[in-house]
Amino acid sequence: MPVYPAPTPAAPPAAAPALRRVVRGYLDHLTVERGLSxxxxxxYRRDLERYLETLAATGVTDLATVGPAQVEAHLAALRAGDDGRPPLAVSSAARAASAVRGLHRFALREGLVGADASRDVRPPTPPRRLPRALPVEDVTRLLDTAGSARAAGDGAPLALRDRALLEFLYGTGARISEAVGAAVDDVDPAEGTALLRGKGGRSRLVPIGGYATEALRAYLVRARPGLVAAGRGTPAVFVNARGGALSRQGAWTILRRAAERAGLPVDGPDAVSPHTLRHSYATHLLDGGADVRVVQELLGHASVTTTQVYTLVTVERLREVWATAHPRAHG
Structure with a gap:
């Protein structure tokens, strides 16, 4: 019997030019006005592209004709899966809902529509997950082993860089993007401070700490000049072996290598990540008695509500200590 090739799936209908103009305008707004990463x-671009596909498939050519039911149907389809696409996780669906709702709010502000069709649509609420913080002794072991595997011979400059990077992450609570984006002029080892450029174009000046200061000074004096000479003179503090700015992925690799040597998990839900050091930084500050408002400023959170999740971590820790130490904790 003859074998016929499988039919080629039909391409999704093209979105109307008017819809694409609104999406482009919204993304430009997010880039220029909001400073999103x-x-x-x-x-957001991928989420909105999928929304445009939905609108095109139902014959919508103007955002002004979209009603709440259409927005709800699109978001429900994301959670259920369709057209060979698997269902989105709650967190991804919540992000997609945020993108769609933001698009409609933007169109209303710009006078492109008469009402916000997404105003009463509620996105799914992701389950609240408490950030995982490492015990102080695990952080100490991680930092002590950073760079140790290449501390001899030609690896010495990279060993100094690795130690300086991880000390910097834990010593400042920086996001990984803030660490790899830091310029030499942003760091002042003499004053023990660093200027971090965070989300939304917000900058903050934070203390570095003694251990991180010493690690940075050793790296900047004894290692970075030789590494930079192999490249084109990047202003980045942390550079790779070719003399260019260290990438986020490169920083992840450095941390993963150090975590493996320290005997800490590098896979699964408890895997150590750059954000683990940031969580540990915040939790250890609160455990030491720091005010939550101060921690908010140090982390660069726009709202103290974001920071308060760390207070739940410390309450859980207090409960564990109480349960094991109090003579009448268990009946």
Missing amino acids: ANTLGS
Whole structure:
């Protein structure tokens, strides 16, 4: 019997030019006015592209004709899966809902529509997950082993860089993007401070701490000049072996290598990540008696509500200590 090739799936209908103009305007707004990161913008762009496909498939050519039921149906389809696409996780669906709702709010502010069709649509609420913090002794072991595997011979400059990077992450609570984006002029080992450029174009000056200061000074004096000489003179503090700015992925690799040597998990839900050091930084500050408002400023959170999740971590820790130490904790 003759074998016929499988039919080629039909391409999704093209979105109307008017819809694409609104989406472009919204993404430009997020880039210029809101200063969102490239990763967030990329996610929003994909979410909105899928929304445009839904609108085109139902014959919508003007955002002004979209009603709440259509927005709800699109978001429900994301959670259920359709057209060979798997269902989105709650967190991804919540982000997609945020992108769609933001688009409609933007169109209303710009006078492109007469009402916000997404105003009463509620996105799914992601389950609240408490950030995982490492015990102080695990952080100490991680930092002590950073760079140790290449501390001899030609690896010495990279060993100094690795130690300086991880000390910097834990000593400042910086996001990984803030660490790899820091310039030499942003760091002042003499004053023990660093200028971090965070989300939304917000900057903050934070103390570095003695251990991180010493690690940075050793790296900047004894290692970075030789590494930079192999490249084109990047202003970045942390550079790779070719003399260019260290990437986020490169920083992840450095941490993963150090975690493996320290005997800490590098896979699964408890895997150590750059954000683990940031969580540990915040939790250890609160455990030491720091005010939550001060921690908010140090982390660069726009709202103290974001920071308060760490207070739940410390309450859980207090409960564990109480349960094991109090003579009448268990009946």
